[in-house]
Amino acid sequence: MELSDFRDPTSAAPWAARAQTTASCCGAARSSGVSETGFAFSAEQNQFRDMVSGFFAARSPMGRVRELIGLGLPLDRDTWQALARELGAQGIHVPERAGGSGFGAVELGIVMEEMGRHLYPGPFLSSAVMTTSALLAAGGDAAEGALVALSSGDRVGALLIDTLDDPALLGTGLSVSDTGRLEGTAPLVPGAANADLWLAIARDQPSGRLGLFQLNDAPACQPLGSLDLTRPLSRVVCAGLSCVRLAHIDTATCERLWDEWNVALAHELVGAAEALLAGTIEYLKVRVQFGRVIGSFQALKHRCADVLMEVELAKALAREAARTIAAGLPARGAAAMAKSQAADAAMHAARAAIQLRGGLGFTWENDTHLWFRRIKSGEMLFGSPAQQREWLVAHLEATA
Numbered sequence: 001m002e003l004s005d006f007r008d009p010t011s012a013a014p015w016a017a018r019a020q021t022t023a024s025c026c027g028a029a030r031s032s033g034v035s036e037t038g039f040a041f042s043a044e045q046n047q048f049r050d051m052v053s054g055f056f057a058a059r060s061p062m063g064r065v066r067e068l069i070g071l072g073l074p075l076d077r078d079t080w081q082a083l084a085r086e087l088g089a090q091g092i093h094v095p096e097r098a099g100g101s102g103f104g105a106v107e108l109g110i111v112m113e114e115m116g117r118h119l120y121p122g123p124f125l126s127s128a129v130m131t132t133s134a135l136l137a138a139g140g141d142a143a144e145g146a147l148v149a150l151s152s153g154d155r156v157g158a159l160l161i162d163t164l165d166d167p168a169l170l171g172t173g174l175s176v177s178d179t180g181r182l183e184g185t186a187p188l189v190p191g192a193a194n195a196d197l198w199l200a201i202a203r204d205q206p207s208g209r210l211g212l213f214q215l216n217d218a219p220a221c222q223p224l225g226s227l228d229l230t231r232p233l234s235r236v237v238c239a240g241l242s243c244v245r246l247a248h249i250d251t252a253t254c255e256r257l258w259d260e261w262n263v264a265l266a267h268e269l270v271g272a273a274e275a276l277l278a279g280t281i282e283y284l285k286v287r288v289q290f291g292r293v294i295g296s297f298q299a300l301k302h303r304c305a306d307v308l309m310e311v312e313l314a315k316a317l318a319r320e321a322a323r324t325i326a327a328g329l330p331a332r333g334a335a336a337m338a339k340s341q342a343a344d345a346a347m348h349a350a351r352a353a354i355q356l357r358g359g360l361g362f363t364w365e366n367d368t369h370l371w372f373r374r375i376k377s378g379e380m381l382f383g384s385p386a387q388q389r390e391w392l393v394a395h396l397e398a399t400a
Contacts, residue, residue, distance in 0.1 A: 106326050190231055
């Protein structure tokens with residue numbers, strides 16, 4: 001059994017030699033979305049993916065990830081700013097007028113997929129995905145100024161919301177008084193520990209409408225224990241904090257944001273699943289039992305093949321959902337399918353990675369459990385697979 005039987009080989013060319021082609025690769029891919037051959041990336045997008053992968057391999061190897069975990073996961077600002085300076089990742093889907101690269105959901109998905117593959121522990125989901133997409137939805141000069149700061153890597157954003165489960169629950173725990181004071185609690189906030197630019201989706205008490213607000217003062221953050229050691233969560237309490245409204249937002253906008261976050265997270269889950277599957281296959285190729293390499297046993301081959309089929313389906317759904325968002329089309333159904341399948345496939349890959357390694361798979365010294373934790377956390381963020389399928393059914397019934 002060879003690794004190439006289960007996944008395409010990656011480029012062996014050194015990352016440094018490829019880094020010079022960033023602008024040309026991305027420029028050629030700007031309007032291409034996903035290639036015309038189906039769900040595969042175009043040649044230019046594959047070059048960009050290789051560059052992103054090489055960046056994380058060089059800047060954030062597993063040894064560095066473990067080092068940061070041991071230090072309490074502080075932000076590695078050198079890597080964070082290099083990510084913006086060399087790849088433009090934080091603003092990959094931000095218009096050029098706001099300091100971004102001017103691409104879209106497909107290219108954002110490429111970055112997220114490689115972050116999942118390399119288990120990058122920085123606050124990209126909270127800052128470059130959640131906070132940035134909320135600012136893009138708000139529009140206006142104030143939002144554009146914040147986008148410039150986030151895209152450059154100079155600032156790190158966090159978005160306060162009162163639920164990570166269902167957009168229908170937004171505005172039930174955070175509110176803004178008629179004097180412009182934010183009150184309430186955001187129980188689970190990713191990336192809060194390193195944030196210095198704060199937004200909140202809250203209900204405007206005078207009008208009763210939801211709005212996006214930018215805080216003038218930093219709130220009180222209480223770090224929480226989290227299953228995922230690479231994505232810390234905090235409880236954030238707002239007690240009369242001064243804020244300014246950037247925009248009113250409606251239910252449809254909240255749902256669209258949720259869809260965008262789910263599609264980005266689906267790509268991350270796919271990348272993590274592929275990394276685990278590749279590592280598991282490599283282990284099966286060298287582990288000897290009963291006088292034979294255990295990868296020669298048909299039952300284990302079939303287990304890996306089953307995982308591969310699920311991951312490939314998840315990859316196709318994630319890329320189709322990203323293409324749907326990039327085209328400006330409604331993505332509720334596509335996002336629900338992508339996230340639910342990606343979560344299921346990644347959990348299957350994680351369970352197989354633990355079980356096929358035997359007792360080694362859940363030891364602290366082995367990295368497998370770190371991916372397992374990331375995948376389990378991602379499975380539940382922005383709606384569990386069961387919740388995603390309920391949204392899919394509701395969408396199909398509404399559009400039938």
